[in-house]
Amino acid sequence: MLVSGIKSRPVYTGLILDPHAEHHLIAVEGEGALAVLDMLSPAPRDAAEKATILYTKAGSAPVDHEGALAKLHPYRLQPLPTIQTLLIRLQGFLTTAKMGTRIYIAGTEGFIGQAMQVALNNAIDFHSVRTEHRGSLARRIQCVHCKGFTENVTMSHVPCAHCGLNLLVRDHYSRRLGAFQGVCIDAEVPGELPPAEEIFP
Amino acid sequence: MSMNLMSGSTEIPVRVADIVQVSERVKRFRFEPVAGGSMPVFSAGAHVVVSMNIGSRRARNPYSLMGSVTDLSAYEISVLKTVDSRGGSVFLHDSVKIGDQLTVSTPVNLFPVEQRGRKFILIAGGIGITPMIAMAEQLTAQKLPFELHYAYRNDQAGAYADTLKARYGHLVHLYIDSRDERIPLDALLKNQPLGTHLYVCGPGGMINWVLESGRKAGWPEENLHSERFLAPPSGKPFSVVLERSKKTVTVGEHESILEAIEASGVEPPYLCRGGACGQCLTCVVSCDGTLEHNDHYLAPEERDGNQKIMICVSRIKGSNLVLDL
Amino acid sequence: MNLVFKKETFRDDFTFKNSPEHVRRFPFPFHEDKYMYTVNIEPHTPGPVNSVFEFPIDVDEHYVSEMEDRALVLKDDPLRCQALPHMQLAEWDLVELLMVSMSEHYPEHFTLTRDGDKWHWINRPLGIDQQFTFGDTATLPYPPMEYITRQCQGDFCLIDQRDGNLWMDAGIVTTQADWSLDFDIGMNFMEWHGPVPLAHEAGVFDRALKFLMNLQLGKPVRRLNWTMSINPRLDTSPENFHKWGSDRMTVTPENIGEKVHLRVELQGLWRLPRSNAIVFSIRCYLISMNELVSVPKWARRMPRVLKNLPPELIDYKGLSRYRQMTIDWLSRFDDGAPTSPGGQPD
Incomplete structure (x- = not known):
């Protein structure tokens, strides 16, 4: 689990099955599959029978957990080629979902953030969504200047993938944007940069 | 502050x-x-x-x-x-x-309408109908979908039932106990669209039943809302020492600690006077008996800690309570 | 006070200045010779005549120019004004609060006539005459919050209350001390205060949250906060930090008096009646060091406060590059004499 004193970063408390849910809608990326296995393997059989799993291997490629997930015999397992397509599919399911559906998200922080955005846009309170962080510690950041997103940032500062400004990765997270804040690090004296360190491997 | x-x-x-x-x-x-x-x-x-x-x-x-x-x-x-x-x-x-x-x-x-909701189920028992009347008005004005389920004891007890039926028609569902009519809660909870919020107000037993049924139907806690005001329960008289104000007051059989303190001229803060909001939370200096927590604000560990009391509804079993007031 | 609205700028040539009367009414935030982060909330009740606390909403000589600066910011970056969809009722509450307060206390400048939901608003300084239907967004040229806050000094945030927390779900923020509404919108109280150092550990935010959750209708509260700015720039946004950050390198011992500004935020909080939301207003007052030292008490106290700041705050407020130089410059005006308690001039 991610440990930090960052007040704005969500706490990912882990996938815990809601025994009362009529349906489990599970969005999972990469190593997040292992969290789903940990949750559903020991659960009563009917848990998997009520589960829809949307899976993309993304960050954990080339390892593919599809086979392991299939062995849970979920009601529905949909492997998807990318995070993007998974999010579209998730939106599709949420459009017609009923109260009693419990949402679960597992994977890297950037993925959790993006899937959570879809849930929020469907009038779901984030407290109701159960999440678990697995995989890389890399951060998804938003450039506060041009508003572009830079994915999988592992360094203390990084050039913005869109406008090119050197961004300090601040310890400030927006759930609405699903990203940390990136702010120009050399605004006072352009070009005056500390060495970049890998701090989110 | x-x-x-x-x-x-x-x-x-x-x-x-x-x-x-x-x-x-x-x-x-x-x-x-x-x-x-x-x-x-x-x-x-x-x-x-x-x-x-x-x-x-x-x-x-x-x-x-x-x-x-x-x-x-x-x-x-x-x-x-x-x-x-x-x-x-x-x-x-x-x-x-x-x-x-x-x-x-x-x-x-303390019971506001969740403005992010997409649909609202209002459930009232008896006099619990009163906040629902204002909610139905507001939801109508905001053009938000709702349905109202109202249960009451007998034909004579259904305050506003006719008015509501006339104003909102099929959105209002009435259930009369004496005719063995019950709110079909399980069916009601089953097919609601995502983003539905449920509000319940009525007798304690009914509120518990509705909230528990909601949880068992897989509804998240965030979508279940209730309001209950407790009348301060009666009990044996005892005395309360206000340490900072240097006053001693007697709490009568049918009086709350808050009321007894107010009668002595000290004005502690309050908002709901029904054990819900936490505003009148007061620190206990000492108590020669046991605290009887009647509120639904304190967490279980705070109750057990015996260091805080909600003076609007709670009492003591004992003869003397010293408060930091 | 007879208001004469000044024509001045908060960017490019920076012609902003305070008149001598406005220097005297500046809300100097330091009550003693040192600064500690505290909750420091007090009732927002009427203060002395001509003070910034005289009325709930203060309109001053910078009104027209500040509104022009806001319009320029919004023209470049519409994301500075945003509201999540569920905040519309609170937006109308804000329209009422501001129009009623401004017209009641500045009748020579603003007039509000109400006939049921048919409202008529006249803003003479900005030349606005608007008839509209209260509650009907289509009868105003902008969404309700944006409409009225384009006509009122200060930033405004609308805060929803639910699940035992406060949520910043709408706002207009163009005169901010380096925080981004676009990034923070949707956050709860602890989250949006996340980057503030020291205060979390001191329990300040826990106490403040508990207090604000019980904020009552008709009982607004206020507090002062402060930072420093180079140049009288209202829009010190993170969005434009790459453009204004280098201002900090332009400070020299010769130009401190005109360049370095104390920036004070008068923060007000009101419970709103229809929406049960809270409005959080953040009104920015600027004063140059030259203007500040014209009040001897402030001239003595300011360097003493700056000397004793915790390093975390120096860093958080972005003072590192010019603090020592400013202390050195200000110390010439500090004869070591004791200062009287409170922030007001002697």
């Missing part, structure tokens, strides 16, 4: 403009501002605390505001007469006449 910021609500002198018997045990009171003009704007789910002088005693009871914010010439509340109560509702029913003056607090809302 100074305490005077937190002290009791601003009070508005009002005149009783109308009293209507709406069912066997329920009367509606209309309060106009003595000073003329309008009452403050309020939101659905808000309550006011009505202050009345009953003999030498000052009673303050919370009541939900009914009606709509489009009519601010007066506030309206409905009062169920409960004969075993400490006198507030009996006083309002039997002693208060049109033209009398009372004071009401500015509105406080």
Whole structure:
């Protein structure tokens, strides 16, 4: 689990099955599959029978957990080629979902953030969504200047993938944007940069 | 932060403009501002605390505001007469006449409509209908979908049932206990669209049943809302020492600690007077008996800690309580 | 006070200045010779005549120019004004609060006439005459919050209350001390205060949250906060930090008096009646060091406060590059004499 004193970063408390849910809608990326296995393997059989799993291997490629997930015999397992397509599919399911559906998200922080955005846009309170962080510690950041997103940032500062400004990765997270804040690090004296360190491997 | 910021609500002198018997045990009171003009704007789910002088005693009871914010010439509340109560509702029913003056607090809302909701299920039992009347008004004005399920004891008890049915038609569902009609809760909870919020107000047992059924149907806690005001329970008298004010007061059999303290001229902060909001939370210095926590605000570990008490509804079993007041 | 609205700028040539009367009414935030982060909330009740606390909403000589600066910011970056969809009722509450307060206390400049939901608003300084239907967004040229806050000094945030927390779900923020509404919108109270150092550990935010959750109708509260700015720039946004950050390198011992500004935020909080939301207003007052030292008490106290700041705050407020130089410059005006308690001039 991610440990930090960052007040704005969500706490990912882990996938815990809601025994009362009529349906489990599970969005999972990469190593997040292992969290789903940990949750559903020991659960009563009917848990998997009520589960829809949307899976993309993304960050954990080339390892593919599809086979392991299939062995849970979920009601529905949909492997998807990318995070993007998974999010579209998730939106599709949420459009017609009923109260009693419990949402679960597992994977890297950037993925959790993006899937959570879809849930929020469907009038779901984030407290109701159960999440678990697995995989890389890399951060998804938003450039506060041009508003572009830079994915999988592992360094203390990084050039913005869109406008090119050197961004300090601040310890400030927006759930609405699903990203940390990136702010120009050399605004006072352009070009005056500390060495970049890998701090989110 | 100074305490005077937190002290009791601003009070508005009002005149009783109308009293209507709406069912066997329920009367509606209309309060106009003595000073003329309008009452403050309020939101659905808000309550006011009505202050009345009953003999030498000052009673303050919370009541939900009914009606709509489009009519601010007066506030309206409905009062169920409960004969075993400490006198507030009996006083309002039997002693208060049109033209009398009372004071009401500015509105406080501990039961607001979740503005992000996509659909609303309102469930009321008995007098619990009153906040739902304001909610139905507000949701209609905001063009948000809702349905109202209202259960009451018998044909004589259904305050506002006919009015609501006439105003909202098929959105209102009535259930009469004496005809063995029950709210079909399980069916109701099953097919609601995502983003539905449920609001329940009524007797304690009904609230528990509805919330528990909601959880068992897989509804997240965030979508289940309830409001219950407790009347302060009666009990054996005991004395309370206010350490900072250097006063000792006796809490009578049918009196709350808060009321006894107010009668001595000390004004602790309060908002709901029903064990819900946490505003009157007070530190216990010592107690020669056991605390009887009657609120639904303190967490279990705070109750067990015996260091804090909600003086609006809780009491002690013992003879002496020392408070940090 | 007879208001004469000044024509001045908060960017490019920076012609902003305070008149001598406005220097005297500046809300100097330091009550003693040192600064500690505290909750320091007090009732927002009327203060002395001509003070910034005289009325709930203060309109001053910078009104027209500040509104022009806001319009320029919004023209470049519409994301500075945003509201999540569920905040519309609160937006109308804000329209009422501001129009009623401004017209009541500045009747020579603003007039509000109400007939049921048919409202008529006249803003003479900005030349606006608007008839509209209260509650009907289509009768205003902008959404309700944006409409009225384009005509009122200060930033405004609308805060929803639910699940035992406060949520910043709408706002207009163009005169901010380096925080981004676009990034923070949707956050709860603890989250949006996340980057503030020291205060979390001191329990300041826990106490403040508990207090604000019980904020009552008709009982607004206020507090002062402060930072420093180079140049009288209202829009010190993170969005434009790459454009204004280098201002900090332009400070020299010769130009401190005109370049370095104390920036004070008068923060007000009101419970809103229809929505049960809270409005959080953040009004920025600027004063140059030259203007500040014209009040001897402030001239003595300011360097003493700056000397004793915790390093975390120096860093958080972005003072590192010019603090020592400013202390050195200000110390010439500090004869070591004791200062009287409170922030007001002697």
